[in-house]
Amino acid sequence: MPKKIIIVGAGLSGTLLAIRLAQKGLQVSLYEKRSDMRKDGRVEGRSINLALSDRGLKALKMIGMDEEIQKDCIPMKGRKIHPVSGEPFVSPYSGRADKYINSISRGGLNISLLNKAEQFSNLELCFDKACLGIDYHGPIAQFQDKQGQKFEVEADFIFGADGSNSVVRKSMLALSHHLLFSYSQEYLGHAYKELVIPPAVNGGFRLDNNALHIWPRGGYMMIALPNLDESFTVTLFLPHKGPNSFEKLDNASKLIQFFKENFPDALTHMPSLVDDFFSNPTGLLLTVKCLPWQVNGKSLLLGDAAHAIVPFYGQGMNASFEDVVVFDELLEKNQGNWEATINEYESVRKKDTDAIADLAIDNFYEMRDQVANEIFQRKRKLEMKLEQTFEDYMSKYSMVTFNENIRYSEAMIKGRRQDELLLEYCKEHTQMEDVKLEEALEYINTNSRKINLK
Numbered sequence: 001m002p003k004k005i006i007i008v009g010a011g012l013s014g015t016l017l018a019i020r021l022a023q024k025g026l027q028v029s030l031y032e033k034r035s036d037m038r039k040d041g042r043v044e045g046r047s048i049n050l051a052l053s054d055r056g057l058k059a060l061k062m063i064g065m066d067e068e069i070q071k072d073c074i075p076m077k078g079r080k081i082h083p084v085s086g087e088p089f090v091s092p093y094s095g096r097a098d099k100y101i102n103s104i105s106r107g108g109l110n111i112s113l114l115n116k117a118e119q120f121s122n123l124e125l126c127f128d129k130a131c132l133g134i135d136y137h138g139p140i141a142q143f144q145d146k147q148g149q150k151f152e153v154e155a156d157f158i159f160g161a162d163g164s165n166s167v168v169r170k171s172m173l174a175l176s177h178h179l180l181f182s183y184s185q186e187y188l189g190h191a192y193k194e195l196v197i198p199p200a201v202n203g204g205f206r207l208d209n210n211a212l213h214i215w216p217r218g219g220y221m222m223i224a225l226p227n228l229d230e231s232f233t234v235t236l237f238l239p240h241k242g243p244n245s246f247e248k249l250d251n252a253s254k255l256i257q258f259f260k261e262n263f264p265d266a267l268t269h270m271p272s273l274v275d276d277f278f279s280n281p282t283g284l285l286l287t288v289k290c291l292p293w294q295v296n297g298k299s300l301l302l303g304d305a306a307h308a309i310v311p312f313y314g315q316g317m318n319a320s321f322e323d324v325v326v327f328d329e330l331l332e333k334n335q336g337n338w339e340a341t342i343n344e345y346e347s348v349r350k351k352d353t354d355a356i357a358d359l360a361i362d363n364f365y366e367m368r369d370q371v372a373n374e375i376f377q378r379k380r381k382l383e384m385k386l387e388q389t390f391e392d393y394m395s396k397y398s399m400v401t402f403n404e405n406i407r408y409s410e411a412m413i414k415g416r417r418q419d420e421l422l423l424e425y426c427k428e429h430t431q432m433e434d435v436k437l438e439e440a441l442e443y444i445n446t447n448s449r450k451i452n453l454k
């Protein structure tokens, strides 16, 4: 086992990893480029709130924090879909009442993890220290502090948990010939902007708080997740350029007109829309895939640094937390043999993070284009009935979100096939009343058996 470990990035996955390694008695230094968010109250990050689900909860349970964190969550039992006109309707996430996803504040969660991390005498927290790069001969991490002073720290092992724009990964890119480093970074043609629906004037949520709200509009969409202060964080996803894009919405009147035409019910709840839209940054969405994740057994990428994904399955953080669970399980299995663990982790995990990256892109199109479509809605209803009736049946969404013991790669292969079969079945059975559930299940099971999970 390495005697001195550096983790670069005290975000969600880096802090969770630091806690787990400290629980194992290892000496860990956690370096973060930003100030301590608990002191300056500034919570910068990639989104204000997040959907936490079973894979993330399993990781929190591993470090003994699941119950504490769940107190800060708001359950979201389904998608509430807002058509342009007409009443919104709910599409449940699962046919089982005890399965839901949780809205949680990113800053609140990070702060809880940092508070826990601070309790370990073998865990050093170092804020305002930006990593500039890694010299893998040591390995030595190079840093710069807030005053501009540069310094170096040598360690036995360095984790890069420094997010989608990882500097640790960039240092690997510089050695790409030597490492045979394969790397892809794919931007989505859409970007996002965070807006707000405040609490009602006399208090209370303005919309149903136990749902994730979606306004699907074909080429673009908007979503909203509830916060504990009774507001909603709204995220608008639009193309960068072209019709109905961020580029086109360049003044207040165009923005208001766009909302009147496309999101009229939301507009009535967004008094600060114009200010929010023109003062909040426009965020980019990208998928990063790379391999190797390690350098000669001296360093390892983890979380978004290894596999940034688009947010449409609500799984980026969940997958990053699951990285730590998988690493931990392999360390146990290999009886503390660090080298064997790193090698096995990289070969086992890559397939699953590639799968969730692809599923997240699939879900972008599903949320944007299909959730309001009639056949798709029939399919969801059938899936819900199958889940309610047959204990073993799981939709693709359930496999990904509520079944932490099914690997993402397996969920992707089985789930995609199942989706195709369900859609075929629903095209032929236009009236839900005519559907015989046993027959539908038999159709799916018989045809699913033909798939090869390898």
Ligand SMILES: Cc1cc2nc3c(=O)[nH]c(=O)nc-3n(C[C@H](O)[C@H](O)[C@H](O)COP(=O)(O)OP(=O)(O)OC[C@H]3O[C@@H](n4cnc5c(N)ncnc54)[C@H](O)[C@@H]3O)c2cc1C
Residues within 6 Å of the ligand: 008, 009, 010, 011, 012, 013, 014, 031, 032, 033, 034, 046, 047, 049, 050, 051, 052, 129, 130, 131, 132, 161, 162, 163, 164, 165, 166, 167, 192, 235, 283, 302, 303, 304, 305, 309, 311, 313, 314, 315, 316, 317, 318, 319, 320
């Ligand atoms: C709009 C949006 C919505 C999302 N919604 C969800 C969701 O609902 N559910 C979900 O599971 N996931 C969601 N995600 C994904 C989730 O945000 C990420 O997967 C998650 O934050 C990854 O955690 P991480 O610790 O790997 O990286 P990060 O959370 O990005 O943390 C990286 C840390 O490293 C620090 N750092 C960066 N560079 C350096 C440096 N050079 N030196 C030192 N420190 C450095 C950063 O300051 C940061 O603290 C969403 C993402 C976006 C963009």
